[in-house]
Amino acid sequence: MSTAPVETQKPAKITVQGLRKSFGANEVLKGIDVQIGEGEVVCIIGPSGSGKSTLLRCLNKLEEISAGQVVVDGFDVTDPKVDINEVRRHVGMVFQHFNLFPHMSVAENIMLAPVELKKATKAEAREQALKLLDRVGLRAKADARPASLSGGQKQRVAIARALAMSPGIMLFDEATSALDPEMVGEVLQVIRDLADEGMTMVLVTHEMGFAKEIGDRVVFMADGVVCESGPPSELFGNPQQERTKEFLSKVL
């Protein structure tokens, strides 16, 4: 990457300090502190409405940040002088409902950012798109329209698209929640591969089994604060907080 992060020795990819976020009078995030290291896979779990998506969306500033500091890949995203578009090129995001561009082919979806941001010519971008499609096992669908794909295929394309700018961080917001059960596996496999390659990832998920398997750390959120966090074996095996126990007893 040309614009290298400034942190050198102890590589923290994401630092969140005192993050607060309100929608009008409704305070959704009430002071969040989280650090995520290079290559770490962090799963965020918690009840509905606890602010998981909002936290994730603050990391690439899809939501305006009310207070606190968020540093991503060395960029202070709360600093108005920082070019947020530049930061976002370092952070891939995958949405629950895929959000593929329906008026473009699968390959064009992936090529859009590299071509428009002048990172590659059309030919190079297509070459790269085909490689990414190979990684998610969908090379044959390069020229199909998103509408003709199954949910699992759509999400794999969305992951390939998020990887197109070669980001150092990937964010997943319930990437499998909108899928039929038989398609969950194929998407999880792609995410697993990314983890194996050492990608720094933050996943909001309801798949507790997957969080246990893939997470280096699990963060449990409730009512806009981080209630408890730790390695999956500890958090799932020996939760310390009442809220955590109560939540886990419902979902496990």
Add this chain to the structure above:
Amino acid sequence: MTQEDERDLKTPVSTGHSWPRVRALLGVVLGLLLLLGGVGSAMAQTSDSGVEGKTFVIGTDTTFAPFEFRQDGELTGIDMDLIRAIAESEGFKVEIRSLGFNAALQALTSNQVDGVIAGMSITDERKQVYDFSEPYFESGIQMAVARNNDDIKGYEDLKGKTVVAKTGSEGETYAKSIAGKYGFTVKSLDQSATMVESVKSGSAAAVFDDYPVLAYGIAQNSGLKAVTDKVPGGSYGFAVNKGKNTALLGAFNDGLAKMKANGEYQKILDKYLADPTAAAPSTFWDLLVKSFPALMSGLKNTLLVTIISFAVAMALGLLAGFMKISRNILLRGIATTFVNVFRGTPLLLWAFMFYFGIPQLIGQPINIWVAGVLTLSLNSGAYVAEIVRGGIQSVDPGQLEASRSLGLGYGKSMQKVVVPQAFKMMTPSLINQLIIMLKDSSLLLAIGFAELLYQGQQIYAANFRVTETLLIVGAIYFIAIMALTKLANFADRRFNK
């Protein structure tokens, strides 16, 4: 100012002047504009020393058969023959401007024309602002009934019946003055041709109108016959601005006297007011063939003004549509005001405003194309803005988020991701808007824009074949709109795959 919303004794055959309420409102608006802006000053000044070899600009109405109207595209009629003959005998030249009655008088007031001949009654009010020639025509009111009606021979036979007269005309005043005595009802209509149709179709028993207008219609096979003697009415005169162009006025009087003496004058009257036996009835095919060139030029103008206006409306609408969804409260306010103003007011009002109001404000006439395009595009632009806003807002917000999360800026994301999808959803509404505009463009006939329906009116004002002419005009609109729809749908399929 008094002359422009008053036509009292004057009765146009075509439309354009008979919108009393709109005119009254316009009068108020114009009054205000005048106060603000003042009237433009002298333009067509001519020295008052003799007329020989000079060229005078003469304003007239668009259509007031048989005094001025178009036949095969040429301006003709009693007024036209008269002024041209007088010009020839007195050795000056005339340049005729067919402006419409009110516009011609305004042009005279602001010295943009040297004189006006437009079947204008000489009134005391007008005498205060203009100098009139000797009367060149004595008008009067007559009653006419359907040719095959042998029951109504006079006012006594009207008991319990309904008659028609033209709104604001002397015929109306007269009919109302005797309605009580003879026990009939007066219904006011806007156009001579519609009055004739009412009588022929039996919805009215008789029509009261200026005798030359009736006589000309009868000569054109309007299907009526006059049954009463004419009641003497106003007399028509040629007018110049008060104290200006006295030589021209003198020359007119001189020439008129000569023509009356040598019989030329009577010849001109006979040419237009002669007995019906002269006109041979023609077939539908004849009508079609004769009216086709004028209608095609009307269609050309209709299409051209629609296409230009739609292009402008698209630009305006896109701009206002984006402004409406902008985060800037000022931009949003401007766009919302624009949309509300033009959606909340009638198209016709703006046509009058741009064509009659703006010239008062800026002191010079506005090109009718400019007025027409402004009217149509501002109105349509307001609707396009709403279509654009709706189209963009109907695109899933997740699309913009996905694009932004890739690092594309707001503009690029709009351009590459949101707008193409919005446009696809907008296309049917936009095609609809285009077709509405094409039809709405016919309203421009009210300011004398020579579009398709206007041409149709000109034709039936002269030949009284209302139904057949309207059928032809309707068929042309229908074909044009079908063709346009097909074209638009083809383009839609082509570009919005």
